[in-house]
Structures are given as structure tokens and as C-alpha cells.
Amino acid sequence: xxxxxxxxxVYVLDxxxxxxxxxxxxxxxxxxxxxxxxxxxxxxxxxxxxxxxxWSNGLDLEWLMAHPEQYTAYGVRVxxxxxxVLTLPFVTVAALQGHTFAAGAMLSLAHDVRIMRADRGFWxxxxxxxxxxxxxxxxxxxxxRLNPQTAHEAMVLARRFGGTEAAGRHxxxxxxxxxxxxxxxxxxxAAHIAKAGxxxxxIKTRLYAPVIKALAALD
Numbered sequence: 001x002x003x004x005x006x007x008x009x010v011y012v013l014d015x016x017x018x019x020x021x022x023x024x025x026x027x028x029x030x031x032x033x034x035x036x037x038x039x040x041x042x043x044x045x046x047x048x049x050x051x052x053x054x055w056s057n058g059l060d061l062e063w064l065m066a067h068p069e070q071y072t073a074y075g076v077r078v079x080x081x082x083x084x085v086l087t088l089p090f091v092t093v094a095a096l097q098g099h100t101f102a103a104g105a106m107l108s109l110a111h112d113v114r115i116m117r118a119d120r121g122f123w124x125x126x127x128x129x130x131x132x133x134x135x136x137x138x139x140x141x142x143x144x145r146l147n148p149q150t151a152h153e154a155m156v157l158a159r160r161f162g163g164t165e166a167a168g169r170h171x172x173x174x175x176x177x178x179x180x181x182x183x184x185x186x187x188x189x190a191a192h193i194a195k196a197g198x199x200x201x202x203i204k205t206r207l208y209a210p211v212i213k214a215l216a217a218l219d
Contacts, residue, residue, distance in 0.1 A: 001016055001025075001026065001029050002014060002015050002016055002026065002029045002030050002033055003016075003033075004033045004036060004037070007047075007186050007190075008190070009042070009043055009044050009045065009190065009193040010044070010045050010046070010047055010186050010189045010190050010193070011037045011044060011045070011046050011047070012046075012047045012048075012049060012182075012186070013030070013033055013034075013037075013046060013047070013048045013049070014049055014050060014051060015030070015048065015049070015050040015055065015056055016050060016051065017050070017051040017052045018052070018054070019054050019056070019057040020050055020054060020055065020056040020057065020104065021056070021057050021058060021059065021060040021061075021063075022056075022058060022059050022060050022078055022081075022103060023060040023063055024060075024063070024074070024077075026060075027077055027078070027081065030081065031081070031084075034084065034085075034088070037088075037090075038088070038089070041197075042196075043193040043194050043196050044090050044193055044196050045090050045091045045092070045093070045189035045190065045192055045193045045195075045196065046088065046090060046091070046092045046093070046189065047092075047093045047094075047095055047182070047185045047186055047189050048092065048093070048094050048095065048107075048111060049095040049097065049181075049182055049185070050097060050098060051097075052098060053098045053099060053121070054098045054099045054100075054101075054104075055094075055096045055097060055098050055099060055100040055104060055108070055121075056100060056101070056103075056104025056105075056107060056108075057099065057101045057102060057104055058101055058102030058103030058104040058105070058106070058107075059078065059102060059103045072218065075135065075218045076218065078103060079135070079137050079138070079215040079216070079218070080215075081107070082103075082106060082107060082110050082137070082138075082141060082215055083110075083211075083212055083215045083216070085107065085110035085111060086110040086141070086204065086208055086211065086212070087201055087204045087205050087208065087212065088201070088204075089196060089197055089198060089200050089201035090192075090193070090195065090196035090197075090200065091112050091113070091189060091192035091193075091195055091196070091200070092110075092111040092112045092113070092189075093111060093112065093113040093114070093115060093185040093186075093188050093189045094107075094108040094111040094113070094114045094115070094185070095115050095181050095182050095184075095185035095186075096108060096114060096115065096116040096117065096121065096123070096163075096172065096181065097117050097121070097178065097181050097182070098117070098120075098121045099121050099122055099124075100116075100121070100122070100123045100124070101122070101123075101124050101125075101126060102124075102125060102126055102127065103138075105123055105124060105125050106125075106138055106141055106142065108123070108172075109141055109142060109145040109146075110141065113173050113185075113188055113189075114171070114172035114173055115172065115173065115174050115175075115176060115181055115184050115185045115188070116163040116166055116167065116172040116174070116175050116176075116181070117163050117175070117176070117177070117178050117181050118162075118163040118164050118167075118175035118176055118177060119162075119163065119164075119177070119178065120162075120163075120178070121162070121163060122160040122161060122162060123160070123161045123162075123163075123166045123171055123172065124154075124158065124159070124160040124161065125142065125154045125155055125158060126158045127155070127158065128155065128156060128157070128158045129158045134155065135214075135218055135219065136214045136217070136219060137211070137214040137215030137216070137217065137218070138215075139155070139214075140210060140211045140214035140215070141211050141214075141215065142154070142155060144208060144210075144211050146169075146170070146171060147169075147170060150169045150170070150171060154171075163175035163176075
């Protein structure tokens with residue numbers, strides 16, 4: 001399950017050591033840990049990492065198929081998490097040490113900065129291959145963070161991007177060695193701790209106003 005630790009003023013949220021899919025219990029834990037970071041009003045920043053081969057594989061489709069009556073509520077909750085991370089009142093850095101797929105990839109895009117392992121792991125939006133269309137809100141988020149050609153290849157062709165290519169296509173900000181992913185993310189986050197506060201939240205909210213509006217609805 002997710003866990004939270006601190007490196008001085010930088011909070012490090014570990015999503016877990018499995019597939020880190022968005023099971024309702026997982027969402028509850030992540031939401032609670034974000035509450036803990038948000039309630040503080042001191043200079044701070046957040047790094048989101050995972051342990052193992054996967055950063056996040058996104059939606060828990062197995063749970064969702066077993067609970068179809070929860071489809072709408074689940075979708076609303078997932079999109080609320082994307083909105084929350086997108087507008088957190090402090091700088092956020094995703095430390096992508098492994099595979100980052102589907103809604104997991106979208107969660108990475110909701111962070112301000114992304115650092116990815118260069119030599120192993122893929123960033124991918126496989127929805128076209130698994131016959132799950134993007135919601136308008138998800139489409140808006142992806143298009144707000146990727147250039148048009150990259151967004152097209154990622155969404156329509158479901159291309160898998162390794163770390164070096166992902167950096168070259170500006171999906172992530174840097175591709176580094178495995179042992180440098182977390183230290184680099186923490187270093188970047190630490191450089192921006194003084195920005196934390198309501199002004200930054202307002203800037204993000206206004207910058208991504210159309211995305212936030214689209215994520216507030218499922219269709």
C-alpha cells in the first residue's frame with residue numbers, strides 16, 4: 001500500500017510495490033497521504049515514486065468489472081485525483097522508475113515535473129488497444145501536457161515510449177540512470193519548496209482551467 005516519508009522539506013509518496021492500480025482502497029490511502037502533505041503550510045514539495053518494476057498501471061479494471069454499478073462513482077473519484085494532483089499548492093515531481101501505463105501515465109502528467117529511468121520501462125497510453133476510450137477530461141489533460149504530434153501517437157497509436165525517447169518527446173523532463181531517478185526528483189523538488197502556497201495553487205488552477213472543467217464531468 002502507499003506510504004509517505006520525508007527528506008527534509010520534500011515529502012516522498014511511495015505508490016507501492018505492485019501494479020499500483022487505482023483500487024478504491026489504494027485511492028483512499030493516497031488521498032489520506034495527500035491530506036497529510038496539504039495540511040502543512042510550511043515550504044514543501046512532493047515527489048511521487050513507486051517500488052519495483054511498475055510505477056502505476058492505472059485503473060483497476062478487474063475490480064471495476066466486478067462492480068459495474070460503481071462505474072460512475074469510480075470514474076468521478078479517479079478524475080478528482082487527477083485534478084487534485086494537477087492543482088496541488090506545491091511543486092510535484094513524478095519519479096518514474098518503471099512502467100507507467102494508462103491512467104497511471106495520466107497521473108504522471110498531472111505532476112509538474114517527470115523524471116524517468118532511461119534504460120528500462122515504458123510510458124504508454126494503451127486505451128486504443130484495450131478498447132477503452134479516453135474521457136473528455138482525460139483527453140484534455142493529455143493534450144494540455146503533450147505536443148499535438150506526441151499526443152496523437154500516444155493516444156491513437158498507443159505507442160510505448162522508453163525513457164530516452166520520452167524525454168526527447170517532452171513526455172518527461174529528464175531520462176536518467178535507475179539509481180539517479182529518485183535523487184534527481186528530490187533535488188528538483190527541493191529547489192522549489194519556497195513556491196508552496198495559495199499563489200501557486202491559483203496559478204495552476206487558472207493555467208489548467210479548461211482541463212479542470214473537463215475532469216469535473218465524465219462525459
